[in-house]
Each structure stands twice: as C-alpha cells, then as structure tokens.
Amino acid sequence: MDPTARSAGAPAPWLLIIDPQRIFADPGSDWASPFWEGAWARIRELAALVGPERTLVSRWLPTADRETSWGDYFAVWPFADVPATDPLYDLVDGAAELTAHPTLDEPTFGKWGPQLVERLGTAATRAPLLVTGVSTDCCVITTVLAAADAGARLTVVTDACAASDEASGAAALHTMSLFGPQVALASTAEVLARAAGPAR
Numbered sequence: 001m002d003p004t005a006r007s008a009g010a011p012a013p014w015l016l017i018i019d020p021q022r023i024f025a026d027p028g029s030d031w032a033s034p035f036w037e038g039a040w041a042r043i044r045e046l047a048a049l050v051g052p053e054r055t056l057v058s059r060w061l062p063t064a065d066r067e068t069s070w071g072d073y074f075a076v077w078p079f080a081d082v083p084a085t086d087p088l089y090d091l092v093d094g095a096a097e098l099t100a101h102p103t104l105d106e107p108t109f110g111k112w113g114p115q116l117v118e119r120l121g122t123a124a125t126r127a128p129l130l131v132t133g134v135s136t137d138c139c140v141i142t143t144v145l146a147a148a149d150a151g152a153r154l155t156v157v158t159d160a161c162a163a164s165d166e167a168s169g170a171a172a173l174h175t176m177s178l179f180g181p182q183v184a185l186a187s188t189a190e191v192l193a194r195a196a197g198p199a200r
Contacts, residue, residue, distance in 0.1 A: 011127035013127060014130065018133025024135060031080070035169070045192065058105070059104070061084040063073065063088055084105075104119065111195065125150065125152050129152055135163055148179050158186065
C-alpha cells in the first residue's frame with residue numbers, strides 16, 4: 001500500500017520538518033547542505049497542503065551528555081559545541097510559522113521518540129507521516145528507520161529533504177527504500193498530485 005495514498009475515511013497525513021535550522025542552512029556553516037534552498041521551497045508547499053495543525057518541526061540541540069560518545073563527536077566538530085541558545089541553532093526564517101505546535105527539541109539525530117509520538121497521539125502509527133528536512137543522510141534516515149521499526153507509515157519526500165552531499169543523499173534514499181512497505185519514497189509533485197485526487 002502506498003502511504004501517500006488516502007482511501008475514504010483514512011486519516012489525513014502529518015508533515016514532519018526535521019531540523020530546519022541555520023546550522024544546516026546557512027552557507028557559512030560547516031554543516032550547510034548545498035540542497036537546502038530547493039528543499040525548503042518544497043517543504044513550504046507541503047506545509048501549505050497539510051496545514052499548521054498537522055505540521056511538526058524539530059530542532060537538533062547540542063545538549064547531549066559529553067561523557068558519552070557525544071563528547072567525542074563535539075571534539076571533532078568544535079564549531080557546533082556552543083550553547084543551545086546560540087543563533088546557529090535558531091530555526092530558519094519562516095519555519096516557526098509553518099506549525100501551530102512548539103518545536104520538538106532533541107539532542108539526538110533521530111527525532112522518533114516519546115515527544116514526537118506524544119504529539120502525534122493515536123495517529124502515531126495510523127496516519128501517514130510525510131518526512132522532510134535535513135539532512136537526508138543523518139537526521140532524516142535515523143528518524144525514518146526508527147519510526148518504521150515502531151510501525152509508522154512513512155513517506156520520505158525525496159526532493160524536500162536536503163543531503164550533506166549528492167552521493168550520501170542518494171545512498172540514504174536507497175537504504176530507506178529497502179524498508180517498504182513501511183517506508184515509501186515520493187517527490188513533492190507526486191504527494192501533491194495524490195492529495196488532489198484523480199483527474200476528472
């Protein structure tokens with residue numbers, strides 16, 4: 001079954017925008033995705049389709065315990081080892097307006113966890129979840145695989161996700177494609193066309 005398709009009486013989809021933050025979007029950042037601007041335009045299209053009540057936005061914050069392997073991680077990336085209040089971790093302009101909900105703040109790559117499940121409520125494993133954001137080969141893939149394992153129905157909107165580079169993004173999409181039927185891949189145009197229904 002195609003998770004982007006809706007039958008009569010099926011729940012409307014939710015949209016998850018993973019980490020639309022300056023640290024991943026600002027060209028001056030070491031973690032900026034070269035594909036962000038294109039993905040962001042499509043994310044806004046999808047948010048307009050779904051509406052703010054069914055759109056969720058997450059943030060990755062540098063609040064993990066440095067006594068764990070996260071300490072090793074931040075030693076490799078010292079530019080990111082700043083307080084969570086640093087402007088690097090702010091949402092990009094316009095992101096907060098896409099949702100009616102508080103941001104889902106997590107110190108982990110993957111965003112599937114108690115906060116997201118609670119926000120989705122009974123829809124967590126029933127309503128289709130459209131997944132977008134950055135980066136395809138890190139926070140997106142870790143979120144998607146954990147959600148699929150929990151029984152969620154997911155569509156990764158491929159051109160509304162921004163990878164760290166072309167090869168890594170392609171590899172991540174291929175990996176996620178192996179987890180059908182729980183995970184489907186679709187373009188923004190395909191999602192919008194399916195939402196519009198069959199042509200008359």
